[in-house]
Structure formats: structure tokens, C-alpha cells
Amino acid sequence: MILYVYILLAVSVVMSLVLALFAWRRHPAPGALEFALLMLATAEWSLTFALELGGVDLNRMVFWARMEYFGVVSLSSLWLLLAIRYTGREKWLASRKLRLLFIVPLLTLLAIWTNEAHNLMWSNVVIDSSAPFPILDWTRGVGFWAFTVYSYILLLIGTVLLVEAVFRSKELYRGQAAVLLIGALVPWVGSALYLLGFEVFERLVPTPVLFTITGLTIAWGLFRFQLLDIVPVAREAVLESMGDAVIVLDAQNRIVDLNPAAQQIIDSPTPAVIGSLLSQVLPISQEFVECACDESEANEELVLEDESLRGHTFDPRMSPLYDRRGNLAGRLLVLRDITDRKAMEEALRLAHDQAMEASRMKSRLLANVSHELRTPLGAVLGYCEFLREGSYGTISDQQAETLDKVIESTNYLSELVSQLLDQAQIEAGHLALNIVPFSLRGMVDRVESKLSMGARPKGLALTFTVDDDVPGTLVGDERKAEQILLNLVGNALKFTNEGEVRVRAYCPDARHWAMQVSDTGPGIPSDMQYQIFEPFARVDNSVTREHGGVGLGLSIVEQLTTMMGGRIELETRVGEGSTFTVFLPLILEEDAI
Numbered sequence: 001m002i003l004y005v006y007i008l009l010a011v012s013v014v015m016s017l018v019l020a021l022f023a024w025r026r027h028p029a030p031g032a033l034e035f036a037l038l039m040l041a042t043a044e045w046s047l048t049f050a051l052e053l054g055g056v057d058l059n060r061m062v063f064w065a066r067m068e069y070f071g072v073v074s075l076s077s078l079w080l081l082l083a084i085r086y087t088g089r090e091k092w093l094a095s096r097k098l099r100l101l102f103i104v105p106l107l108t109l110l111a112i113w114t115n116e117a118h119n120l121m122w123s124n125v126v127i128d129s130s131a132p133f134p135i136l137d138w139t140r141g142v143g144f145w146a147f148t149v150y151s152y153i154l155l156l157i158g159t160v161l162l163v164e165a166v167f168r169s170k171e172l173y174r175g176q177a178a179v180l181l182i183g184a185l186v187p188w189v190g191s192a193l194y195l196l197g198f199e200v201f202e203r204l205v206p207t208p209v210l211f212t213i214t215g216l217t218i219a220w221g222l223f224r225f226q227l228l229d230i231v232p233v234a235r236e237a238v239l240e241s242m243g244d245a246v247i248v249l250d251a252q253n254r255i256v257d258l259n260p261a262a263q264q265i266i267d268s269p270t271p272a273v274i275g276s277l278l279s280q281v282l283p284i285s286q287e288f289v290e291c292a293c294d295e296s297e298a299n300e301e302l303v304l305e306d307e308s309l310r311g312h313t314f315d316p317r318m319s320p321l322y323d324r325r326g327n328l329a330g331r332l333l334v335l336r337d338i339t340d341r342k343a344m345e346e347a348l349r350l351a352h353d354q355a356m357e358a359s360r361m362k363s364r365l366l367a368n369v370s371h372e373l374r375t376p377l378g379a380v381l382g383y384c385e386f387l388r389e390g391s392y393g394t395i396s397d398q399q400a401e402t403l404d405k406v407i408e409s410t411n412y413l414s415e416l417v418s419q420l421l422d423q424a425q426i427e428a429g430h431l432a433l434n435i436v437p438f439s440l441r442g443m444v445d446r447v448e449s450k451l452s453m454g455a456r457p458k459g460l461a462l463t464f465t466v467d468d469d470v471p472g473t474l475v476g477d478e479r480k481a482e483q484i485l486l487n488l489v490g491n492a493l494k495f496t497n498e499g500e501v502r503v504r505a506y507c508p509d510a511r512h513w514a515m516q517v518s519d520t521g522p523g524i525p526s527d528m529q530y531q532i533f534e535p536f537a538r539v540d541n542s543v544t545r546e547h548g549g550v551g552l553g554l555s556i557v558e559q560l561t562t563m564m565g566g567r568i569e570l571e572t573r574v575g576e577g578s579t580f581t582v583f584l585p586l587i588l589e590e591d592a593i
Helices: 001-025 032-053 059-087 095-099 105-114 142-168 171-195 207-224 262-267 284-290 339-388 397-428 440-455 478-497 527-529 542-547 553-563
Strands: 122-128 135-140 245-250 255-258 313-322 328-337 436-438 461-466 474-476 502-510 514-521 566-571 577-586
Touching: 001 032, 032 059, 032 553, 059 095, 059 122, 059 135, 059 142, 095 105, 105 142, 207 262, 245 262, 328 474, 339 397, 436 478, 440 478, 440 502, 474 478, 474 502, 478 502, 478 514, 478 553, 478 577, 553 566, 553 577
Parallel strands: 461 502
Antiparallel strands: 122 135, 245 255, 245 328, 313 328, 436 474, 502 514, 514 577, 566 577
16 A cells, blocks of 8 residues: 555656646746746655655654645645736735735744644644554644645635636636636645545545646646646737737747637637647738747738638737836737728829829810910900001091900910919929029019009009119029019909009028018908919909909919929918018029029
């Protein structure tokens, strides 16, 4: 009989040491260190118990019985720590609380080694030879029962935590939690039967052997459920309701958790997925797998070739997960299905290309039509002026009035055609700058002579001022500067019914010269100011409808100003008028040489 007991205890020692080594190699995993220490304590208890049975006298047997308690007092505390770690309640393990957990075991060890002074642990120790093999028999003291109660309280708390984990865990980890729960039930049920005096154990303490059975149960979990390798380290980060697929990996890129959206992507049974390498279950490119091995955040588009997801495009984001010590604990992979977004982007790209092509066709059409209209309009205007001057005979007053209206309409139409042609050339990029020296005062005089007649019918005061600080000769595109000023002054005269229009040329600083046009017109509403420089934009009010136009004047002014390296500013108040100021680079003739 004693031989079988020694064999059983020897197996317990060997298996416990093997499991401790196995767990120690996985100590970064939550609970692995506690499990390794638990198995070492079991091995110590089994070994010293075997030595106790082999003792030849009472003193040696008592000595080894005392040595057993180094393992005995550790088991319940380590088991509770394992349960706490596994169930994610590490906040319970603050340093102060952790010290309190081992106060009773330390006091128990102290009581055991000083028992002769107080007999709190046992008394009347003798060798019982009536059993199949010699065994110690004693009267248990108060300290023994106090420690036993304490141990079972810790064991019960750990068991409750595991029971809760079984019901709380998702299907992915319910098997793991169940293995730990079964392992918890084995030793304390057997030990309880022993303490209750069931003769089946024949006074042999079964607890170390039963803890070995617990270790074997957990060992089965090691291989069946990847226990200690695969644990729910990031369940809080995986939201079941997320539309994006979320996959949690450990440090070796093995899948440890995933949400329902990810399960739909991975065409494999859920139990088979847990513990598998990412590259084994998800058909991704080798480049992305290599990127997944890096601790830095990774991002690239991923097109899956699986039949059920053929053509689907995902935006994968891989981010590292760190434990409290800053060590890499795993990685979080988020897959967002961007198939619809990619289709929309492609549609937008095609629409943009089509719009650009339509814009180019529009520009070509505008340029061609405008060019073809200019010649007949010039002929119409010339013949009308000949008729108006009497070159073909005397005309009546009614005919003269009619011709004046025809000439006015033809000039208006010619202006629109010129604006359309300018806009088409700008959009096509065919408008080039002609940089030459010119006289600003001469240009202002020409604009004044062309537009002064337009102010008289309305009784407007039109004034032109060139400040003395403006150099006599500037370098730039004189024609485009004149066109800008003509458009601004023409607009001011068109929309101002009373008051004045003031034109000023000046140098605001040493690097710029400016043309400023102020009027006392209706002003521009604030909600329309942002679009007045857009092509074909018009302020929607009775004034613009009265005076017509296609909304190209200010757009051309803004585009020509930008081409010349300048900027335009607007100050306006409804009912008080507007001020447009064009700032252009100040280039002197000597600087251009």
C-alpha cells in the first residue's frame, strides 16, 4: 500500500513541477505566474508529505509535517490570486491588500514552528501504526481550525469569481472558465471529505494529490482552450454592438478575442478561431502580416479574396496594446468595411473627371462662340455709328433715338462677349501676363475718359485721385490692371443711383500699390459676400435684376488680381455702399531690369 502512495505522490511532484515550468514560460499572460507558484506549492506539499511518510521516528515525521505547511499555507492564497487575475480584477491586488492576504499564512507558519510553546496548531502528537502505513495522529488545535476556515474562505471566494466568470463570459471563453471552476472544486471537496472523517481516505491527507488533479485539469485546458496563452485581456475594448470588425491578438499575433462583426468576416467556427494565428484565418496580404508584427500603428487598405466577401474592401487599423508595466501584451485589429465608401469615391472621381471635361468643353465653346460673336458685333456697332453720324444720309430724330438704343445694346452685348472670352481664356489657362513698364496716372486718365459719361445721366460725382507717393512708372500688366479698374468702376456706376463713386490709387506700404473704388450704392448682404467673386454669381435683389449682367465682372477681377500676385478686399454695409480694394505687387522699373 505504501508503495502505491509513494508512486502517487511522486507523480504529483513531477506533474506539478512540469506544469509550473510550463506556466512560468508564459508568465506575461495574466494568471500564469500565480498558476506556476500554485503548482510549485503543490509539488512542495507532495514531496514533504512523502518524506513525512518515510520518517523513521516521531521527530523526523513532525519536522516534515511542519515543512509541508510552506506549501499548504500558500495554496489557497495563490488560488485566489489566480482567480482574480483571470477574471480581470487586478485592481483588487493593490500592494497593501496583497500584503493583508498573506498575513494569516505567515502567522500560521509562525504558530506551527513555535507550537510547543502554545499548542495552537496541534497537541498529543503520536505515530498511528494501525493504518496500512505509519502516519501522524494529533489533536487539532484552535489555530489549525482558524487557518482551515481562512483557507476555505479564500477558496470559496475564488470559486465564486470563477462561477461568475462562467455565466458572464461570452461563448469564446466559457470553456476556459469552466475548466478553472472544475479545477477549483476538486481539491476543496476532497479535503472537506477528509476533514469530515470519511474512511475512504484512511486518514491520508488527499489535498496535495487533489491539487495535482486540479493541475492536470488545467493542463487539459492549456491544450484544449489555450488557457494561460489565450485569455480575455481586452474584452472591454471589444464592443459587441460595434459595426466594425474587432480582433484582439496576443503578442504572438494569435487571435484571443473577436466581436460578432469579425466572426462574419472569418469563415470558420468560433472555437477553432481562438488561438489561431491571424494569417491562418484571415486571407490578408503578406505585407500586412509583416506590418502586424511591428509594434507601431499600421494602416492600409485590405481587399479580401474570400468567396463570401469577394470585392469587399476593408480599412484595417492595427494598434499595440500594453500592460501596466509598459510591455507589449497584444494588438488590436479593427477592420472597417469601406466597400461602399470606395464605390462612392470612384463615382465621385468619375463625376469629377466628367465635370472637368465638361468645364473644358464649356471653356472651348465660350471661347469659340465669343470669338465668333466679336466680329459681327463690331460690324453692327460700326454700321450703326455710321448711320447715327449721317454718313449714309440725314436721319430723323426718331431714327437717331432708335440707333442710340441699338448702339447701347450692342456695346452691352460686346462687353458680355468680352467677359465670356476672358473667363474662357482664364479657365483654359491661355491668358498670359504681359509685364511692361506703364504710367499709372495715364491708365487712370483713360479709365476716367471712358466712364465719366456713364456718371452724368444719374448725376453721380465720379472722382479719380492718384496719391503723390505712387511712382510715376510701374512695371506690370497694364491692360489687365486697366481691365480690373474698368470692371470695378463700371460695377460701381451701374449699381449706384445717387451719391458718388470715388477712385483712388495709392501705396499702402513699400511693397504694394492699390486701386480702391468706393461707392454709395446699396451694399452687399453678408450672406452673399462669400460668393460674389464666383463665376456667374449674382446678388439676388431688385438692383441686379434691373441692371442685368451674367455675374462675371467681379470673378474676372478676382482671377486677374490673383494672376498678378495680388489680393482683393471688400468692405460693405447694406444701404451705405461698398469699397473694393485691389492690392498688387509694387515693381519699379529699376527693379525689373
